[in-house]
Amino acid sequence: MCAVEKSKSLIAPQILEILQAENKDQKLRDFFSDMHPYDIFVLCEDLGDAEITECIKALGVPHGIDVFEYFDDDRREEIFNCFSREWMADILEEMDPDDRADFVKFLPKAKREEILPLVARAERLDIKKLIEYKEGTAGSILTTDYAFLPPDITVRDAIEKIKQQAFDRETIYYIYVIDSERKLLGFVTLKDMIVAPSHKMVADIMLRNLISANVNEDKEEVAKKLNDYDFLAIPIVNDLNQLVGIVTVDDVVDVVIEETTEDIYKYGAAGEYIDYLKANSFHVAKQRVIWLMLLVFVGFVSAWVLERNADLIERVVALSFFTTLLLGAGGNAGTQSSTVVIRGMATGSINLSDLQDVIRKELSVGIMVGAFMAVLVSLRALFITHGDPRLGITVGIAMIANVCLATTLGAVLPMMFKKVKLDPALMSGPFITSIVDVFSLLIYFKIAMWVF
């Protein structure tokens, strides 16, 4: 299965051939018949916008729109612009409400105002409502295509109602029970419904103590809730407990991936996530320079420590050969421990209450790792000084002290950040490295002063 991706290069020319043929629409339909929209998307992905437009038109509504929805916003806009205005309205009417709102938000304002009046009233109002929700909230990812029932009908009647709703709902497996004011009363699964005796009332089989989320809740929270409870969908209500939509399980993975990307950018001090290939260089540079500047200021402190020890360096120039090595080792050891601790806190496997455990562990890891590396660098130093042990002793002791300090700071600083409600990911590799640099240099020259 899924040999589709491999045979892609063979199939694209076939599609181009069909597009030249007479009666191409029918031929395209035959060609794509029985294929999943995702597979059609994969096959068409590399075609030109005009060819994709032809394929979508041939597939018609709704099958063609399902394919259209798989493209990303940029590509969708390009393809969208190849359609007539009537088709544009059709597309917007047929798309999934959550996807559609995102896409409309993405379109340039002029385009949006040109097309929206052509869209059927119900869908137009739905779009207007959904694009109002703030980015990052449950509202921004909800869909309004949910199945619902009143409480006071029998299961037999309810199944009939669900059959009628089935065609255009994102899921009919979770069905929400609402009163005449759309207030959320409970929920039934389709499984419960088909198993229940058909004369029972919906109100009698529904689950009343149901989990929901507020429309203004952080979408990450909503995704976490959906995942914790292993739900297929979660109902989203407004402050009056009126059902405004549902968030379905397929959105959870997208939210998790997006959230992790943001975290990873922080680990690398790379600023906010932006669409890298699309953004211009100036914008990228601006994103990054702020963090680099902050780090340079920490670097000034390191430079100052070196400056204060100028006499010593002048006297024993070999000391300066090892600064890079020592700071590098410290920075890397700190990056390792901060990586483990920050990710551990993000996934919930490490909590603030584990602080003492973590410190104890990082100290002993630091001693072991530091001692091992101290032997390596001391031998190297001995080689440079032709047997004079003083440099070797200095860098050896400094290495142990540095690595211990680095592993401990790398773990403690993110936890302290979390404690004071700052994002622990800010205390990742680059910052730990710069901070450790300063202390490492202080320790190194203190030891050197003492030895020489």
Added chain:
Amino acid sequence: MCAVEKSKSLIAPQILEILQAENKDQKLRDFFSDMHPYDIFVLCEDLGDAEITECIKALGVPHGIDVFEYFDDDRREEIFNCFSREWMADILEEMDPDDRADFVKFLPKAKREEILPLVARAERLDIKKLIEYKEGTAGSILTTDYAFLPPDITVRDAIEKIKQQAFDRETIYYIYVIDSERKLLGFVTLKDMIVAPSHKMVADIMLRNLISANVNEDKEEVAKKLNDYDFLAIPIVNDLNQLVGIVTVDDVVDVVIEETTEDIYKYGAAGEYIDYLKANSFHVAKQRVIWLMLLVFVGFVSAWVLERNADLIERVVALSFFTTLLLGAGGNAGTQSSTVVIRGMATGSINLSDLQDVIRKELSVGIMVGAFMAVLVSLRALFITHGDPRLGITVGIAMIANVCLATTLGAVLPMMFKKVKLDPALMSGPFITSIVDVFSLLIYFKIAMWVF
């Protein structure tokens, strides 16, 4: 909703009180009635193992087992050991097959061999089959509790059959059609079934061109497929196309999180993922020291570059004040660009074919960012040298060159790694920093040689 977490500290004492009361089982059942198993888990999480055991016993089979399944393997083992052997067998019989196989694999061999003979034959065979599958494959996450139908019955009869299967299946929304040899023929959704005329045959409404995965396929691939197609479950077949189980959507998020954690560990050169709090320090140290050693060897090259320029450093000791700062800036700029590129390749937003674009972008970002920071450090140098511009010129030019080199290498090296089928995440922060260090020093002293 979900005020459960907040009220936890208030409720735990109540549970303890009930556990002292007479007729505690009934009282516990009343207390937990209507609660979702996840909520009961959250409330009980901080209780002792013996108290949790009491709660699970009171809730009985299957409700108590649902709660038990939310604990992690370690905790499950502790709680499990508080039960009688009969209860242990009951627990294993009732758990979800995929969860159960993981848990049995986790148990010590002796325990496993003590309990397995007490488990009912069907479940015992299921466990034995599932624990055979290799870690990381579709087999290791599949469940055998799937709903299935023969092709040659009517929809009416099919719905009756599904009602019978409903109670112990992980999902009945996706139903797989198999022949007498368990070969996979097609699939129907419960939605299709309830909408279809009841006299039609299953074979006539089923989808024949269905997406499946092989039991030996990488679980990440399977998770990706499930997500790409927006399925609730995907059928898993053996080499003979016989249905052996399904992977459900709730496993996808776990796989994505696990996979990202592994990636993040690589970004931080922190070795393989291990259970940090449980692992002993020696094990953690061993994981990390390998990477640090590799990095130290790169550091030796830096030390050697410094050594070769000893005369120059001795003559202009102020040069050494700026090494840390320059290397730090280069390392951080390289970390930024490698972070963006590695994550971009992981999520599919950057491809190998974008190499030229990326190089062009990183070069211009490097020039802009480098020039900005060059001004900062040159001013600082001017301040130290009381107006002598030579040091300022040296560090300024070196800064621009370093940062350009760093941003470019930070992007190109991971892409080259991907090109030769190595993991690009290996070329993340720590390695980029160490490699950039060597080149930065070479450039810095070259410029210094020329200026002084």
